[in-house]
Amino acid sequence: MNDVFSRHWSLDPEVTFLNHGSFGACPREVLDHQSELRARLERQPVGFFVREYYPLLDAARERLGEFLGADPEGLAFVNNATAGVNAVVNSFPLTAGDEVLVTDHEYGACRNALDLAAERAGARVVVATIPFPVGSEDEIVAAILDRCTSRTRLAMIDHITSSTALVLPIARMVRELSQRGIETLVDGAHAPGMVPLRIDEIGPAYYTGNAHKWICAPKGAAFLWAREDRRATLRPAVISHGATIPPGDRSRFRHEFDWTGTHDPTAWLSVPKAIRVMESMVPGGWAEVRRRNHDLVLEGRRLACAALDIPPPAPESMIGSMATVPLPDGEPGRPSPLYVDPMQERLWQEHRIEVPIGPWPAPPRRVLRISAQLYNHITDFEKLVRCLMEALGNTVHPSA
Numbered sequence: 001m002n003d004v005f006s007r008h009w010s011l012d013p014e015v016t017f018l019n020h021g022s023f024g025a026c027p028r029e030v031l032d033h034q035s036e037l038r039a040r041l042e043r044q045p046v047g048f049f050v051r052e053y054y055p056l057l058d059a060a061r062e063r064l065g066e067f068l069g070a071d072p073e074g075l076a077f078v079n080n081a082t083a084g085v086n087a088v089v090n091s092f093p094l095t096a097g098d099e100v101l102v103t104d105h106e107y108g109a110c111r112n113a114l115d116l117a118a119e120r121a122g123a124r125v126v127v128a129t130i131p132f133p134v135g136s137e138d139e140i141v142a143a144i145l146d147r148c149t150s151r152t153r154l155a156m157i158d159h160i161t162s163s164t165a166l167v168l169p170i171a172r173m174v175r176e177l178s179q180r181g182i183e184t185l186v187d188g189a190h191a192p193g194m195v196p197l198r199i200d201e202i203g204p205a206y207y208t209g210n211a212h213k214w215i216c217a218p219k220g221a222a223f224l225w226a227r228e229d230r231r232a233t234l235r236p237a238v239i240s241h242g243a244t245i246p247p248g249d250r251s252r253f254r255h256e257f258d259w260t261g262t263h264d265p266t267a268w269l270s271v272p273k274a275i276r277v278m279e280s281m282v283p284g285g286w287a288e289v290r291r292r293n294h295d296l297v298l299e300g301r302r303l304a305c306a307a308l309d310i311p312p313p314a315p316e317s318m319i320g321s322m323a324t325v326p327l328p329d330g331e332p333g334r335p336s337p338l339y340v341d342p343m344q345e346r347l348w349q350e351h352r353i354e355v356p357i358g359p360w361p362a363p364p365r366r367v368l369r370i371s372a373q374l375y376n377h378i379t380d381f382e383k384l385v386r387c388l389m390e391a392l393g394n395t396v397h398p399s400a
Contacts, residue, residue, distance in 0.1 A: 084208025
């Protein structure tokens with residue numbers, strides 16, 4: 001680990017942690033701030049929720065909106081990006097015969113939500129196959145547009161794919177789809193904090209993302225943004241008092257999403273603190289955080305590809321702070337949602353390396369995904385590659 005930065009996190013120093021992408025990791029200072037908020041809540045729960053909650057929430061939303069380049073009136077906090085996807089697909093007016101477009105790289109949980117919404121409406125889910133390895137953004141745009149028809153109503157597209165860690169040309173795709181009369185739901189689970197982000201400039205109908213990953217907020221901090229013309233018909237996954245409270249100085253959208261029942265909102269309220277803490281760690285602020293992580297993960301990918309004797313599977317311009325490389329085939333079979341490849345478990349048990357190895361596109365084919373955060377150092381990746389090659393036994397070429 002990088003001792004200059006690792007002191008800011010509570011991560012086990014005995015673990016080589018190369019999986020920031022799955023659940024994130026929250027700095028100590030942010031966790032301390034959340035604990036203070038939680039203590040404040042518990043000292044006077046009624047006072048906190050009745051008198052303090054909305055002003056604190058509005059301030060957090062304003063800061064997040066500034067960071068995302070998004071109108072804060074269109075922002076709602078949710079617990080995770082999957083909750084944001086569920087709210088959209090359950091609210092979108094699909095009818096029998098409509099088509100919804102998704103790629104074969106979409107995160108499984110979000111794909112499940114889309115499948116169910118389409119089934120209920122009698123709509124059809126159409127899958128665009130994105131190549132991996134991939135040579136250019138043009139290949140991705142062409143693959144998606146090729147599956148559009150006159151019946152396509154909504155496209156759910158990743159900003160950054162989970163399994164393959166590709167930064168997709170999201171603004172270009174939103175523009176192309178909009179010209180065809182197709183609305184876009186952007187699954188931006190990994191994008192905030194990893195890549196520069198201006199949602200208003202991208203122009204989707206909906207954008208959902210996590211703050212607990214690359215912004216490094218506490219677990220349970222995420223958001224859903226909706227374009228102004230889509231807010232009146234967008235409903236949260238949980239319907240509560242906001243459905244019947246007179247709008248007044250808060251819109252129906254605000255009322256419904258801001259209160260979905262009693263829960264601990266301190267992760268949401270800690271987002272501004274996470275933004276400040278992360279940008280203060282290096283002199284160049286967030287731009288420097290992103291640059292360091294990008295450069296480090298590219299070097300880690302170079303080491304892995306050289307050891308496996310394979311070319312980089314995607315252009316550097318399509319990489320953020322994560323990178324995926326193909327591995328030799330593993331075991332056949334259908335993995336569970338929390339599937340752990342035997343190679344992943346071996347790296348953990350024998351070397352205390354935490355890194356995801358998963359099936360792609362289906363078993364027995366599999367991929368290794370690495371993440372880089374400030375607490376990582378190039379020696380982490382050197383150790384990973386050394387131990388991986390020892391476990392593989394030789395440099396068998398991954399499946400093409």
